[in-house]
Amino acid sequence: MRKRYLTQFFLMLGLTVSMSSLASEEPVPSLAYFTLEPELTTNFFTKGNRLGYVQVRIDVMVADSGDLGIIEHHQPLIRDAVIEHLGRQNADVIKSLSGREEIRHALVDKLNNLLLAETGKAVIADLLFTKYLYQ
Numbered sequence: 405m406r407k408r409y410l411t412q413f414f415l416m417l418g419l420t421v422s423m424s425s426l427a428s429e430e431p432v433p434s435l436a437y438f439t440l441e442p443e444l445t446t447n448f449f450t451k452g453n454r455l456g457y458v459q460v461r462i463d464v465m466v467a468d469s470g471d472l473g474i475i476e477h478h479q480p481l482i483r484d485a486v487i488e489h490l491g492r493q494n495a496d497v498i499k500s501l502s503g504r505e506e507i508r509h510a511l512v513d514k515l516n517n518l519l520l521a522e523t524g525k526a527v528i529a530d531l532l533f534t535k536y537l538y539q
Contacts, residue, residue, distance in 0.1 A: 434468055434469040434470075435465060435466070435467060435469070435529065436465070436466050436468070436469035436471075436472050437463045437464065437465050437466075437532075438463065438464045438466065438472055438475045438476065439461065439462070439463050439464075439534070440461070440462045440463075440464065440479065440482065440483060440486075441461075443459055443460065443461045443535060444459070444460050444461075444462065444483060444486055444487055444490070445457060445458070445459040445460075446458060446487045446490050446491045447491060448490060448491060448492075448493050448494065448495065448498050448538075449492075449493070449494045449495065450494075450495045451495065456495055456498065456538065456539060457538070457539055458490055458493075458498050458536070458537065458538040459535070459536075459537045459538075460486075460490070460533055460535060460536050460537075461533070461534045461535035462486065462531060462532065462533060462534070463531070463532045463534050464482070464515075464528055464531055464532075465528070465529045465530040465531065465532065466527050466528060466529055467527070467529040468527070471525075471527040474519065474523055474527050475527065475528075478518075478519060478522060478523070481518060481522065482515055482518070485511075485514055485515060485518055486511060486515075489507065489510065489511055489514060490507070493507065498538050499538055504533065504536060508531055508532075508533065511531050512528055512530060512531050515528050515531070516528050
């Protein structure tokens with residue numbers, strides 16, 4: 405009887421160890437962030453004679469830390485695309501929370517399309533506004 409319990413114990417121990425070794429072989433995503441510096445400032449369309457401006461600090465999230473060099477190398481292209489996109493927005497979009505999310509999603513798509521054309525791969529996983537001021 406004791407031999408039977410010991411056999412079951414060692415069998416369960418062996419399965420536990422083998423399952424943990426299988427779990428550790430899965431690739432761990434190495435997310436990384438790149439901050440576009442300095443902050444981006446541009447004008448946007450307003451009603452009347454007043455000129456509106458928006459200032460943002462953007463962190464670009466990449467799915468693989470090895471792609472940070474691509475983001476750094478193409479930073480001027482990324483900055484230009486962000487400034488151009490923000491400058492085309494009107495005051496209602498800039499000032500609303502839902503508009504900010506629309507801008508963020510549109511920028512991820514636009515920047516990935518630009519990088520795909522330049523490098524052959526889309527490297528941006530997400531984009532975060534860490535500062536978003538408008539007036």
